[in-house]
Amino acid sequence: MALQNFEFCNPTRIVFGQETIQKLNGLIPETAKVLIIIGGGSVRKNGTLSEVETALGRREFAVFEGIEANPTFETSMQAVEKIRQESFDFLLGVGGGSVMDATKFITGAVNYKGDAWEIVTNGGSNITSIVPFGFVPTLPATGSEMNCGGVISRKATNDKLSIRNDLLYPLFSILDPTKTYSLPKKQIANGIADAFVHTIEQYLTYPIHAAVPDRFAEGILLTLIEEGPKTLNNPEDYESRANFIWAATMALNGLIGAGVPQDWATHMIGHELTILYGIDHGRTLCILLPSLMQEMRKDKHGKLVQYGRRVWGLQGSDEEKIIDEAIAKTRAFFESLGIKTYLKEYDVDSSAVDKVVEQLRRHHLTALGERGNVTLEVSRRIVEASL
Secondary structure, rough: EEEEEEEOOOEEEEOOOOOOOOHHHOOOOOEEEEEEEEEOHHHHHOOOOHHHHHOOOOOOOEEEOOOOOOOOOOHHHHHHHHHHHHHOEEEEEEOOOHHHHHHHHHHHHHOOOOHHHHHOOOOOOOOOOOOOOEEEOOOOOOOHHHEEEEEEEEHHHHHEEEOHHHOOOOEEEOOOOOHHOOHHHHHHHHHHHHHHHHHHHHHHOOOOOOOOHHHHHHHHHHHHHHHHHHHHHHOOOHHHHHHHHOOOOOOOOOOOOOOOOOOOHHHHHHHHHHHHHHHOHHHHHHHHHHHHHHHHHOOHHHHHHHHHHHHOOOOOOHHHHHHHHHHHHHHHHHOOOOOOHHHHHHHHHHHHHHHHHHHHOOOOOOOOOOOOOOHHHHHHOOOOOOO
């Protein structure tokens, strides 16, 4: 098997480095009326918002505050109404992945005719018009700064669903590693884990002799393993933080997924744990991935061995032993970041199994994975093994 047919285009301009927020002035039209979208206000406290406002110069702007850690349809629609009523014509998301994901939904909903929830239930495919937008990310993790996807929740119905549309690539993203220095250690750990599993979802499938994507993915994984602990323990080490941020961006900008099979079962099951129990997204991935690796080890045998040898440096001819060690090292890496990897450590008991499976059934997530063979029964076993 060889690389699959693919098309790759990523139109997002990346402006990377220290003191780059001032470059906003040349990236946004001078006549734009800008709505800045933020989360809980940390960008106010650390001075990032002030820098953004200064960089906007004489442009008319306002701030919409309140996007949640798991961005909701309800709050996002408040921003949509503000944009419609006050005729904003440029959106600027300043914050983490949740702010960026919300901004993507908001920009697609402004001109949508009808019930905007249809955008989410249709996976974003029915977006036909957007308001131009860009990002100033302050939390490295999701890769949302350089892709066309996002995840939106709805509190009223316990839904957490993905959207994707080529119109949702940001025009630009300004990545200044220093703007992430003040983040809590927990959020950095989550970000490292999220980027790691984003990479795994596109890599740990079955071998197709995709030499370039495989080596890119392995490079990102090795970077996260090497630089992750450094940046976690020394937040103002610019070198390690810069490498981490670029790794997180590269993990989900489409490059390593071009022409290869992709999994995403860990993410889909993880979303249900987040919506049901409020466990941080990055932590649900750390809970589920080792169990999924074990459950699917026959299907993923070839790539698990490759992963063990190339990423973890495991040697020997006993391939089953290499797989065992690779799974153990993956769990140990997550634990080394301070992330607990069993549901019981989050006060979640065995009743979660039926609840998660029912959510998957309700969302028609009954044939997950790169081969579509992660059925509800397989998902059940994965959650059971994660208890």
